[in-house]
Amino acid sequence: MYKVRVENVCRCFLKSGMAENLEFETQEKAKEEAQMMIEKMNSSFCQKHEFSLNEQFGDYTIYIKART
Structure with a gap:
């Protein structure tokens, strides 16, 4: 299973x-x-955050951090 x-x-x-x-x-x-989640987040969220994707061993983590 991939997460x-x-x-x-x-x-x-x-x-x-x-x-x-x-x-x-x-x-x-x-x-x-x-x-697809990152694309939706970038297009419809409030723009106060940045989203990044990290892949490790086939699993994906989306990180949310405040824009500077």
């Missing part, structure tokens, strides 16, 4: 209804979902 996790969730993320932890059968599906 997508979201670290340091913000208020916009909590309101979005997206899941913080997801599991997928293939690494390709996990990567595709992580990229």
Whole structure:
């Protein structure tokens, strides 16, 4: 199983209804979902945060940090 996790969730993320932890059968599906989540977050969230994607051993973590 390949995982997508979201670290340091913000208020916009909590309101979005997206899941913080997801599991997928293939690494390709996990990567595709992580990229779609970041795209949605960048286009519809309040723009007070930056989102980055980190891949390690086939698992993906989305980090949320305040814009400077």
